[in-house]
Each structure stands twice: as C-alpha cells, then as structure tokens.
Amino acid sequence: MFEGLLVDLVPYGNAFQQQEHRWLNNESAFWGTAGDRLIVSRAAVERWQTERQDDGARPDGGSIWFGIRSKAGVPLGDIELGYISPHHRMSMIGVGIGEPEYWGGGYGTDALLLIMEYAFNWLDHHRLWLHTMGTNVRMQRAATKVGFHEEARRRRFWLADGQWTDDVIYGLLRQDWPGREALVERLGLHPRQEP
Amino acid sequence: MLEGLLVDLVPYGQAHQARDHAWWNNESSFWASMGEREIVSRAAVERRHREWVEPDQPRTGVAFGVQTKDGTPIGYFGVNFLSYHHRVANLGANISEPGYWGSGYGTDALLLIVDYAFNWLDMRRVWLGTMSLNTRVLRQMEKVGFVLEGRHRRMTLADGQWYDEVIFGLLREEWPGREAMIERLGLRAR
Numbered sequence: 466m467f468e469g470l471l472v473d474l475v476p477y478g479n480a481f482q483q484q485e486h487r488w489l490n491n492e493s494a495f496w497g498t499a500g501d502r503l504i505v506s507r508a509a510v511e512r513w514q515t516e517r518q519d520d521g522a523r524p525d526g527g528s529i530w531f532g533i534r535s536k537a538g539v540p541l542g543d544i545e546l547g548y549i550s551p552h553h554r555m556s557m558i559g560v561g562i563g564e565p566e567y568w569g570g571g572y573g574t575d576a577l578l579l580i581m582e583y584a585f586n587w588l589d590h591h592r593l594w595l596h597t598m599g600t601n602v603r604m605q606r607a608a609t610k611v612g613f614h615e616e617a618r619r620r621r622f623w624l625a626d627g628q629w630t631d632d633v634i635y636g637l638l639r640q641d642w643p644g645r646e647a648l649v650e651r652l653g654l655h656p657r658q659e660p
Numbered sequence: 661m662l663e664g665l666l667v668d669l670v671p672y673g674q675a676h677q678a679r680d681h682a683w684w685n686n687e688s689s690f691w692a693s694m695g696e697r698e699i700v701s702r703a704a705v706e707r708r709h710r711e712w713v714e715p716d717q718p719r720t721g722v723a724f725g726v727q728t729k730d731g732t733p734i735g736y737f738g739v740n741f742l743s744y745h746h747r748v749a750n751l752g753a754n755i756s757e758p759g760y761w762g763s764g765y766g767t768d769a770l771l772l773i774v775d776y777a778f779n780w781l782d783m784r785r786v787w788l789g790t791m792s793l794n795t796r797v798l799r800q801m802e803k804v805g806f807v808l809e810g811r812h813r814r815m816t817l818a819d820g821q822w823y824d825e826v827i828f829g830l831l832r833e834e835w836p837g838r839e840a841m842i843e844r845l846g847l848r849a850r
Contacts (some may be wrong), residue, residue: 499746501745552696552817553815553816553817554696554817555815562675584759589823591814592813592814592815594812614813616810616811616812616813617809617812617827618809618810619785619787619809619813619827619829620785620807620809620829620831621784621785621831622746622748622785623746623748624745624746624747629784634812634827635809636812636813636815638813638814
C-alpha cells in the first residue's frame with residue numbers, strides 16, 4: 466500500500482472489481498478512455514478482468530494495476546502503469562476516478578504523485594508518459610500540475626461525441642521529477658472532508 | 661496486390677517468412693524498431709510467425725510483403741493499430757535488404773500503403789513514429805508531406821544513447837493522392 470494524503474494506492478482487488486461494471490458504464494469511462502461511450506454487460510467486464518490478470522502475469526512486465534481508495538475507505542477508481550518496458554525503463558500511466566463527485570478535489574492528483582514516485586523510486590523508471598483527448602481539460606491540467614510536458618499533439622485523432630479531437634501526449638523525465646514531497650508542498654495538497 | 665513503380669505490395673506470405681530470420685538479425689530491424697538490436701534464433705522467428713498467423717486477439721491491421729518488380733522479396737509494410745471507430749491507423753515499414761536503401765523503394769511502398777489506407781480502408785488519418793537518429797525516415801517524411809506532431813524526449817535506448825521518438829501524422833485532406841506525389845517526387849521505374 467502506498468499512503469497519500471487523500472487516497473491510498475492498494476492492490477487492485479475484489480472491492481474494485483465489483484465497482485467496475487458501474488464505473489465503465491458511467492461518464493468516467495468517457496474521460497478515462499479517449500471518448501469511448503461504453504455500454505457493457507457484467508459478463509464483458511468479468512472477461513476483461515480475467516484477461517488483465519493474465520496480462521499482469523507476463524514475464525516482460527505487461528502492466529501493474531492499483532486501486533485508488535479514499536482515506537475513508539471508499540473505492541474511487543484505478544491507476545496503472547501500462548506498456549512497461551524494462552529495457553527502455555518507461556511506461557504509460559492510465560488513471561480513472563470512477564466516482565464523479567470526487568472529481569476536481571485533488572484525489573486523482575494525489576494518486577498520480579504516488580504512482581510516479583513508485584515508478585521512479587521502485588521500478589527505476591527513466592521516463593513516464595500518458596495521453597488524453599484534447600477535450601479532457603481536467604486531465605491536461607492535472608498532468609501539467611505534476612510536472613508533465615506536452616510532447617505531441619496528434620491532430621484529430623479521436624471521434625468523441627460527434628467531434629474529432631486531438632490526442633495530446635505528455636512526458637516526464639526522471640531528471641525533471643523533484644520528488645513527491647516537493648510536489649505535495651508546491652501544490653499545497655492537504656487532507657480534506659470527503660463528499 | 662498493389663502495384664507501384666519500383667515495388668509491389670503483396671500479401672505477407674511464405675516468400676517473406678523464409679527471409680525473416682536473416683532480416684531480424686541484420687541492421688534493418690534496428691532502424692525499423694525503436695533501436696532494438698535483435699539476436700533471434702530460427703525457432704523464435706517461427707514462433708512469432710505462428711502467433712502472427714493465430715493471434716489471441718482479432719488482428720487490427722493488414723500485413724504486406726514488399727517485392728521488387730522482378731519478384732525479389734525486400735521487406736514488409738503494415739497497417740497497424742487500426743481503429744474503425746476513430747478511422748485512424750499506424751503505418752509500419754521495413755525495407756530489410758540494405759542494398760535497396762536510399763533508392764526510392766521504401767518511398768514507392770509508402771505511397772502505395774498511404775493510398776490504400778485512405779482509399780480502401782477509409783482512414784481519415786495515418787501516423788507513424790521513428791527514433792530521432794533515423795534521418796533517412798525523417799527526410800522521407802518531409803518529402804511525402806507528413807506533419808511533425810511531436811517529440812517524445814529520450815524515449816528509447818539505442819546503442820548506448822537515449823534518443824527521442826518523433827511522431828508524424830497525415831490527415832486525409834492533406835494527401836494529394838498517389839499520382840500527384842509520384843509527379844512531385846519525380847519517381848519512375850528503373
């Protein structure tokens with residue numbers, strides 16, 4: 466478990482899997498993907514979860530999943546390192562807060578700082594990256610806040626809600642990472658009353 | 661079969677598979693990947709082919725072999741990560757015989773596959789990435805009209821150094837068509 470100020474990162478287990486059917490069918494999936502509007506059955510969700518477990522067992526790394534849990538113990542969403550390359554020492558961060566009433570309150574930012582610290586200090590990563598669609602201003606603000614640089618803008622990449630939107634890619638090198646403590650201080654992150 | 665001036669794109673099959681062990685172990689796989697230096701056994705190459713023929717997941721791409729006009733296999737090209745929903749695809753290219761580098765064979769194949777992606781697969785956008793060390797591809801991108809869309813800093817470890825990955829994209833409305841490009845580049849059969 467990695468302990469933050471607003472959330473903890475815990476192994477992605479049953480408590481989170483049970484929420485996925487709801488999370489994937491609500492608005493959070495639209496933002497967590499690049500504008501996909503998922504309508505998924507429980508059976509489909511269970512199938513994905515089995516595949517994901519198999520992927521995590523791959524010898525070349527695959528991906529590492531965490532559940533994001535609020536300090537009060539509420540499962541909020543998931544955050545993961547994907548496309549892990551042990552050779553190039555990098556991976557992609559994916560994140561979703563499945564409970565909309567927790568949006569904009571720093572919960573996702575706190576989770577990001579925890580997983581970044583894990584990637585640099587425990588996995589010895591050299592670089593992290595993530596991408597989101599051009600209309601996802603909240604994600605772009607969060608990425609910039611924690612130190613990511615916009616590195617690429619793939620024009621008109623995604624079809625989301627009837628509009629073509631860019632794919633925006635962010636990267637962060639280890640040498641530009643001041644450490645979690647420094648960022649917590651810089652951002653003035655502190656515990657708060659939950660919704 | 662897609663017929664070009666210097667090469668044809670044919671279904672990726674036996675003739676190309678037979679060359680693959682030599683191709684994976686030569687310099688071409690370094691340039692076509694992000695600087696990987698592959699040392700692979702015949703058994704590993706055959707295993708990859710089996711996985712390619714019987715993938716776990718539905719395939720989201722199209723694989724072509726590249727052959728010269730006299731039928732010599734010289735590499736392979738592919739449409740990858742194809743999304744029918746977003747109508748976007750990635751292009752992969754590998755002229756695996758170094759003797760054919762720098763003479764327009766790859767460019768001819770690229771014009772064919774871009775045309776195929778837009779006119780047959782109805783893609784709206786194609787894109788590709790290469791490492792910043794690969795000046796041959798950077799030059800080719802400029803020639804063919806791809807737009808530089810981004811630079812991932814120090815993305816890949818190649819031959820002891822960190823290099824950027826450079827991303828290029830081309831929208832359908834920016835594509836003048838294969839005929840116009842052939843004329844602009846002065847490409848001709850030889």
